[in-house]
Every structure is written in structure tokens, then in C-alpha cells.
Amino acid sequence: MAMMAYDAVSAAAFAATRHLPVEGLASWRAAVARHLPVGPGVRVLDLGAGTGAWATAFRSWYDVDVVAVEPSAAMRAHSAYPGMVAGRAEALPLAAADLDGAWLSTVVHHLPDLPAVAAELRRVLRPGAPVLVRSVFAGRGGGVTLFRWFPEALRVLDCYPSVAEVCAAFEPAGFAPVALTPVPQVSARSLKAAVDGLRRAAHTPLALLDDADYDRGLRRLRAAAERTPDAPVVDAMDLLVLR
Numbered sequence: 001m002a003m004m005a006y007d008a009v010s011a012a013a014f015a016a017t018r019h020l021p022v023e024g025l026a027s028w029r030a031a032v033a034r035h036l037p038v039g040p041g042v043r044v045l046d047l048g049a050g051t052g053a054w055a056t057a058f059r060s061w062y063d064v065d066v067v068a069v070e071p072s073a074a075m076r077a078h079s080a081y082p083g084m085v086a087g088r089a090e091a092l093p094l095a096a097a098d099l100d101g102a103w104l105s106t107v108v109h110h111l112p113d114l115p116a117v118a119a120e121l122r123r124v125l126r127p128g129a130p131v132l133v134r135s136v137f138a139g140r141g142g143g144v145t146l147f148r149w150f151p152e153a154l155r156v157l158d159c160y161p162s163v164a165e166v167c168a169a170f171e172p173a174g175f176a177p178v179a180l181t182p183v184p185q186v187s188a189r190s191l192k193a194a195v196d197g198l199r200r201a202a203h204t205p206l207a208l209l210d211d212a213d214y215d216r217g218l219r220r221l222r223a224a225a226e227r228t229p230d231a232p233v234v235d236a237m238d239l240l241v242l243r
């Protein structure tokens, strides 16, 4: 079963608040370029592309063609990236051996049949092409500041796959891990901006909290923002690369 539905409400919340300030993504830009082929003629799959923020960034940073696949009609309707393709990771509507790399950003926890996804990625990627997974993994949530204010949401991470589980699911399709590294990002210019922009429906771990835990966390976050309104919010998420 899907962890959460990307319907009209969550898609609108996601589009409004989860597009990271592009100037805070310098470390991601460099980290991705270490593993993904770049330049004209390169074709990259953005799988579970959401509202197209990364597809847009990759095209502008690396001058690559991005094939952005997204199952939710509501997310596609909010997309900043033109030509988003309707499709699911388990049955990609794409030709075989046609792509030079795949990018999955905060998607793996939504994919209950990871071995089927790995087999599809093996089919659509050229031999040797990398799969780049940006995620919080079970047991590795320490770099995400949101959990400082909403510690109960760390429990939700137990439902996310671990690095070992993702690697085991990809191994039968011939993928092996080649890199695992936490990558920092400026998620919000200030704590005040983070509070003002927070939309519960845009964050799976917050959407799955009970209301009392969410309200307590929001009070903690607001109090912190009153103490240090200008402090930037810096998070680290993992980049796992398989080939």
C-alpha cells in the first residue's frame, strides 16, 4: 500500500513549499555531477519526479535531457517541468536501454516492490548507467532538522527502507552500491521562513504523525523560530549510488 496519496491537497502543498531554494543546492549539484553523465545528448530519468523541481534543475545545471515520470495526475498538474510522463516505477512506459542514468529523489519509501522497480531500471538504462537515490533511510534520519522539532516523526522512518534493504532489492537486477554520502542543503533561508512555509501535507513523516504530536512539534518549532528567526535551516540527506 502507498505510504501517502499525492492528491490535490498534498500536491498543492508540495508545490507551494517543497521546492528548495536553488542557491542552497550547491552541494547536491556537485555530488550528482560526480556520478551522473552530463552534457548535451545525455538522457536522464527522473523517476517519481513530483512537481518537476529536480528535472528543471538538472536541465539547467547539466544541459541534459530529462525524462520525468510521475504517476500522480495532481503532482503533474502542478509541475514546473513541461512534458511530464504519466507512469509508475514498476512498469515504466519507456523503451529499453535508452537512458544514461536515473534519479530518484525522496521516492524509494513510496515503492513497496523495490525488486520490480530495480528490474525496470535495469531494462530502461544503458549498461553501466548509474541509479542515484536521494533519501532519508531507516536508521539515518539524524541529518534532518525537522526531526529536532518533531522527534516522534523519527518513528515513521522505521517504515522507510534502510540502505541495506535498497541494496538487497537492487542486487538481483545486477546493481551494486558504489557510493553512500550525506549531502547538505539549505532547506530554508531562515527558521522563520521554515515556520511560515510549513505545510503538514507536504511531508510524509508529518502527515503520518498523530495530531497531538504534530501540535507539540509545531509549538517547539515556533518557539525556536522566535529565539533565532534568522538561522538558516541546513539539512543533510543521503545520496546512494548504485551501478
Ligand SMILES: C[S@@+](CC[C@H](N)C(=O)[O-])C[C@H]1O[C@@H](n2cnc3c(N)ncnc32)[C@H](O)[C@@H]1O
Pocket: 002, 006, 018, 047, 048, 049, 050, 051, 052, 053, 054, 069, 070, 071, 072, 075, 087, 088, 089, 090, 104, 105, 106, 107, 110, 111
Ligand atoms: C516526496 S515526492 C518527491 C517528488 C520529487 N522526486 C522531489 O524530490 O521533489 C514522492 C513522489 O513519488 C511519487 N510516487 C509514488 N509512488 C510511485 C510509484 N509507484 N512510481 C513512481 N513514482 C511514485 C509520488 O507521486 C510523488 O510525486
